[in-house]
Amino acid sequence: MNILAIETTGKYGSAAVINGAGEVFSAISTEEMNHLKGMMLLIDEALREAGIDKSELTHVAASVGPGSFTGIRIGVVTARVMAQMLDVPCVAVSSLEAMAGRVLDDAVSKGSLYVVPIINARRHQTYAGVWEAEFTSDYEHKALSPVMEEKQYMIEDLLKELSSMIAKLEAEASGRAQSLKAMLGNAVYFTGDGIDAYKEIIESSLPEGTYVFADEELRYQHAESVTEIALKRAMAGKVLGYNELMPEYMRLAEAEQRLKAGTLSERIRKPVQI
Amino acid sequence: MKDGRFLTLGIETSCDETAASVVADGRFVMSNVISSQIDIHTAYGGVVPEIASRKHLERINDVIGKALSDADVTAKDIDLIGVTYGPGLVGALLIGVAAAKAMAYACDIPLVGVNHMHGHIAANYLEHHDLEPPFMALIVSGGHTEIVNVPAYNKCEKLGGTRDDAAGEAFDKIARVIGLGYPGGPKIDKAAKEGDPESAAFKRVYLEPGSLDFSFSGLKTQALNYLNQERMAGREINVNDVAASFQEAVVEVIADKAVMAAEKYGQKRIVMAGGVASNTRLRALIAEKAGAKGIDVLKPSPILCTDNGAMIASAAYYAYKNGEEPTLELDAVPGLEF
Incomplete structure (x- = not known):
């Protein structure tokens, strides 16, 4: 088993790989909120440290939240698409x-x-x-x-x-x-x-x-700790298809909350009365 | 590569359409998958950025997967990935960018970022297979009203733009006021067909002589005042007439300025792009005015006017062929300029 884990729910993005021997290799960003720009390089670095080719990955895991909505999405989308393209299952881990x-x-x-x-x-x-x-x-x-x-x-x-x-x-x-x-x-x-x-x-x-x-x-969040939980989960067969890996926002979008509560601005909901 | 053709996958998520497409040799659309969120955002009267971002995430894998399968190819056949990295909603953009990077990395495919506006212009390369720069481009959409000189592929010299509202934005606002709702552009277009464009004398705002800029906020205010006056006078408002009159005031100025720009720069072709380029009245009027001056007007079919992945693939193809360096460090740039 070789599992890649992605953690982007906090300030510093990180990627880690855990191999069959339980050894963990990781890379973490030194720049705050640099998830989108930096993630592929972190993943590449973690894989190279581990001496594992991406084609040898058996699972892609992501910290799915809670945390920064934007951060969560970057990690989850990256994991979903990598899993889709590498044809491997995903593992969801709570941040x-x-x-x-x-x-x-x-x-x-x-x-x-x-x-x-x-x-x-x-x-x-x-x-x-x-x-x-x-x-x-x-x-x-x-x-x-x-x-x-x-x-x-x-x-x-x-x-x-x-x-x-x-x-x-x-x-x-x-x-x-x-x-x-x-x-x-x-x-x-x-x-x-x-x-x-x-x-x-x-x-x-x-x-x-x-x-x-x-x-x-x-x-703070680190992908290393995501790998350890992911490994246990993967061994227990608790894996997901890439389309089932979903963010755990723990909160509706503000507009959704207001729509539900009936407090969405009348101006927006209805045509303006002249 | 498949059957000797260079295949580009284009990914677009800058606003409320999750889209992906496979394009062969930068010109031939092999698949064009567009998953629109209009039904979701209608409840809110417009695009809600956080909701758009959430929906893009849920749909992106299937949209990419379908773009590949509709084209009867696999990821291994793809030679290049292009993705919109701006301008647009930052949360929406980053879904496409993150997906594109993950795929590029997983499958060892070069990736280039595409300016959404270059994409709109490139939609014409898909429709008109012999079209090559130079030409004059007119970009009209919900966020843009711009006249752009295009001397070469992905080279844009902006000659004029809106000083306040974009044309599509003005349509959205008036549509809301007269009860047509969101999305305003297509609804105004439809209603206007049943209305009298001379029922209300809305002004044509040309700004300073020779200016290629636009301003629609004064016209919008005039329309609001007109509606108020009619209501105060107890006259019933004919929605179709108002839509037709307002639309005419907008599109006439756009058409005149686009023709003026083409003449000024000696361009024999005007290329239309952007969502509002599918406005039927604008298409007819600009063809008429340009035709009188011996200028050709080219426009993509409506499916390529809307945000789509094919136009991004085409723009990416020409960027790559012209030496743009692939990168896995692409970032989203919501306020990206031309």
Whole structure:
């Protein structure tokens, strides 16, 4: 199995290839929002690093969102057309899940139970999900299981949920006559560019010492983490035809929202009355 | 290459048509697939860029696939890919550009970017197989009203353009006001056929003597005022008459200026392009006025006037043959000039 993965949902585009031995090779843009111009070169670089010819690819995977609408589309279209032309299946990976996977080792090492990727969706909105980090006592085996749905949240609402999850953990800790910090470390691990946007809101909403932010090197989307999920999914046969690879915008276009709500401008909807 | 013919795949997604086409030797349309989104955008009274981008993404693979299968070729037979990289809606453009690059890379096919406006002009090469530059081009569409001198393939010297609304934009606005709706151009054209072009005395705006520029905003205001006055006076508005009078005021000026430009630059041919070039009254009037001066008027059939991949393929073919470097680093340029 040789899987190409494309990640364009955040600021820096990247491409990565995972081979049958599980080795990952990647290339990431140094320019912000250079997805369209730079993607084919990143893909080419990742393939060359891996020593794999494009004709040897068995799957094309894409991070399908949420994230920048434009970015999502560039990645998804690139993956769809490459898969169509190379006659291989696609694999869809959630950007949030890939972000959670990217920080899992770090989160476990910091004693975090909940991994929370948050993508800035502006005006207090965020695309987010909450995963529980599961690991064996020797930390050898680590996995993520979803505990809160991936969707668009108001940051305040998300933090309210997390607060009560932290409160439960604290109750559990005090039942064992321990502090939460001693029992777990930083219970909640945030990652994603939502940190950059909502850091202050998070800091004023959650008790100090109960959460931690991912370092910048791990904070943003990277195709490497897309490949790892894609590999598991491909091995499980969870693949798609190129036409089934769809963006996960998590939000209707504004005009669609207004059309649905019946608030689309009358001027636009009806002929102007003179 | 198939049967000794050089095959170009053209991809176009600059606005609300997802289109792809295979063209042989830059001149012969082997397939022309156009997936229009008009039905979707009608609910919004015009093109919604975010929705257009989403629909392009959903349709692009099938449109390319059908362009290949309709032409009875496979991707391996394609020698060149051309794609519109501007001007247009940025979110829409980037679907075509990303798709074209992915295909070019996956199949090792050279890729060149095409200026959408050069594409409109190139539509004529598909219709008139012997046509070669130089000629005078008149581009009229929803976003453009331009007179362009074309000395060579993909070389354009803009001589004049609109200072405010494009002709198609003016049609859209008046169509909305008189209740014809979107898309305005074809609806005005149709209604005008049943109307009296002299029912309302709308002005012809020629600007300064000798100018090849256009201005339609004053005419638009005059039409709105006329409609207001009629309504205040309690007179019923005849939609067909208003459409015919308004259309006549627009197309007469366009036809006059195109002929003036051809005469001034000694061009014996006027080549029409763009969506509004399929306006039947404009086609008739310009043929009449140019004919009186011994100037030929060439125009593509309506299917090639609308946004399509074939015209992009043709323009790409000539760009490539004239030494344009293929690139996998193409970017979308929404405000691309001629």
